[in-house]
Amino acid sequence: MNDLPLTLQTLMAGALAKHAARPAVVVDGTAWTYGDLDRAANRLAHALLALGVAPGTPVALMMSNCAEYVVADLAVVKLGAAKVPLNDMLSPGEATYILRDSGAVVAVASSSQLDVAMSCLRAGEALRTVVALDADEAPPPDALPWSTALAGRSEDPPAVEVSATDVGLMLYTGGTTGRPKGVVHLQQQLALNLLAHRIETEIRSEERLLLSSPLPHSAGFLLQTALLAGAVSHVERGFDATAVLRAVTEEGVSFLFMVPTMIYRLLDRAAEGAWDLSSLRTILYGAAPMSPERLAEGLDRFGPVFMQLYGQSEAPNFITRLTREAHVTDEQHRHRLRSCGQPTAMAEVRIVDEDGRDCPAGAEGEVVARTAYTMSGYHGLPEATARTLQDGWLRTGDIGYLDEERYLYLLDRKNDMIITGGMNVYCSEVEAALREVEGVAQAAVVGVPHPDWGEAVVAFVVASEGVTLDETEVTRQCRGSLSAYKRPKAVHQVDQLPLTVYGKVDKKALREAWQAMAG
Template sequence: MTPPQGLPVSRRVMNLAGFLAQTARRLPDHLALAWGERRWSWREFERRSAALAAGLAARGIGRGDRVLVHCRNGNEILETMYATFRLGAVWVPTNVRLVPEEVAYLAEASGARAFLCQSVFPEHAAAVAAALPELRLLASIGEAAFGQTNHEALIAAGESQPCPIAGVEYDDPCWFFFTSGTTGRPKAAVLTHGQLAFVITNHLCDLLPGTTEADASLVVAPLSHGAGIHWLTQVARGAASILLPGERFDAAEAWRLVEAYRISNMFTVPTILKMLVEHPAVDQHDHASLRHVIYAGAPMYREDQKYALRKLGKVIVQYFGLGEVTGNITVLPAGLHEEEDGPAARIGTCGYARTGIEIQIQDEQGREVPPGTQGEICVCGPAVFAGYWNNPEANAKAFRDGWFRTGDLGHMDAKGFLYITGRASDMYISGGSNVYPREIEELILRYPGIAEVAVLGVPDRHWGEVGVAIVVPRPGETVEEAALLAWLDGRVARYKMPKRVFAWDALPRSGYGKITKKMVREEMEARGLLPLA
């Protein structure tokens, strides 16, 4: 659309790196990040990020280039984030649970120009280097045998080089948030500087009201995804972030840190929140400082919700959102969480529309349906992503008349509270991570002797949902559960691994010959396989 006559064409906005620069200027000596025994002030963190940006620039990385990062939680992954933003480049973080082949696909799909890979993942570095021989830079995070240089060397090389914050416009990409949307292999949802500035403001408004430099946040989830968005809000307000010292989640250590740092907020998923409140350490440490314990990413069982309220009080905050909308669809604030069942509890709701976001429940033709009627959850507003990178077919399916189609089914009541009732796709959520059955099915079909397969998510008290694979062996062949699971191990991330495998003579089909997950689930129930033992 051409701007009206007399109005400027440019839509320049603040580069997200400006949030860090402003905070470092205002609170130079305030604690920014703590990880085990190590501490970084805002001045130090901004200095290291700027030096890393200069080091990357000297290696030919600049505006618009995609920087792939495969790294566990730590100061390094956060430094790569702000260094990339500073250059006007695009940050492309991965889930560290992905296997080398999966990360190599993300490198190709994003058109990565640089790959920063933690030293403990040499196989991933090799897979990406083989997939992208034109890669400008392969650098290790930590000392490693692979790569042209490493993270600390890049910082050291850039410390004497000026690296001003790049000017950007509203729609300039800054983060590729990989998601499969509703089906298929992962797609890069393009998040932009202008969009994420709105998301930061929205999070602070709806999820974390009153957050200042007096607050502290505990990081218990991967910074490559939702916890990374949460970190942006802490940077904007100058609140310290505290990382768990180990590689694995440790509930006892988490509660010790809550008391030691007077933690006031954290972002988590229902599985982790359940582990936190059920651990004995919750009663051994003072957690009165908590104000906002935010959970998202999957439904939470009502009994688990009530137990969390009994342990923590009215501090839990729920939101519903997808990567494509950066979590900004609904909020159920702490004050609306009720421990006792009844009309006030609004059992099953995920809240009401976030500030600046419009939600419609639409039928298959895109028409809004009346309150209480099930349809597809569609949204519009400044938090909606710019579209999928290099994927016009996916964009055509994802948008209709300006509305983003979430692929989830639900209904709204007369007051605007949203209830999710199902998924238009077969995607399920295990431990807060989306799992897309088609990807697993295609892999299983590579196993010798399998003619057909159906993977579906089934309820699990610990993980929310887990995968089950129903396989049909070829005539004369047999498929052993243990052997197939062993074959899958290392070929797919562990959270995507089916928990059980069942071999059947045939899969149920509809009158049109189509295999439907609904019919497979019904057959599992008829055979007494659900719930899983």
């Protein structure tokens, strides 16, 4: 018996055929039907096939939000290739490392990342071809223009057999080593993850989504979910609160995905004018909890539309979910707003102590999870994989507790991660960059509360003997190795870093020092 393999290819093929005549995405005012996307993706898939791309082959998508990203994403799905998504917020150093570490053989790049892609191509390593999106300026002669790649290609689906065990995604995330780690996902787990997104988001065929955060991150999973459901996605190149409210009012947008910082901007703008928000059904948020005060304000202004997700790149987006029904402010249940919800349909969650034993309800410990879509491991990092995946359970590195009703409350991040504006920043990565700055002998980084970004990155540095450091110059020298959101918002020079009794940097003392300085 030949069973149909559970892959992204099989799921998406059915959706594209079923909804061929319906609108699928709207980008820059232009609507694409499912049929339009299907045909364009087939043409690109045939081009990639001719370039040597096969199931499991790493293909880098180096683009900001645009229609070509959607087409390229689907082309990779059709071939069962391994998508390596990079957004244009990455520094050149980060993007170069990811291209080399992943072993991507083809990169599809927009102008903002074309220079990095071409540098890797000319270095003569794994990367063999760079497909450059069409722009006003002609691409370099050793790049393959997008229009040329698609010219004359068949609009029929490529005849490629994809296995459930083929690598389908290499999603790079920061880590305690200071280098991004490639989180590897196989086709079957990606298909199950897509089905989990469909269940948990409750996206319907009549839905209109607005996606303005980077598609190489969580928004890309939601785009695929919308396509599977037959919904319409309005893809924006960036976030603008007025544009979002206008889309809800004029286009009937019903589903928004945002980080808390974006929701705060939306609330402020909504208070300044009259908008028809009656179509709005869901505001899905994640990456960080919302402040209780602003969440209450949001419920009052937008109604019971909020839904929170908690996940990791290792188990994308849905380990727990705080439902719309749980977003209530009455005295009996308002404490749940501090949680990130209960385990999802395809996930289990436990809290364990340092010896791996289960903690009772209310007791703090490390959050461990088991899902149907947990990563297979970290690319080329067997030791890191073994530390993170233990007996089928994902060690999240987050500290929290479960209450009697199995609502999960996060307290801290064991792996010392800062979440600023919905983006993950690992202290060790920033500290490593700071130590490369001339005159810096020691460095420690902490996250401090920020009214808009949730947390801000603050650095404490010890200068080399006889050196007086300039804050602006320290930050400037980090530009080549750190993205803008990872760079410290403040740098404080200190004579020495405080230590715990165990000889480790006392970051609690540093936060207290910052509070004292902030008044």
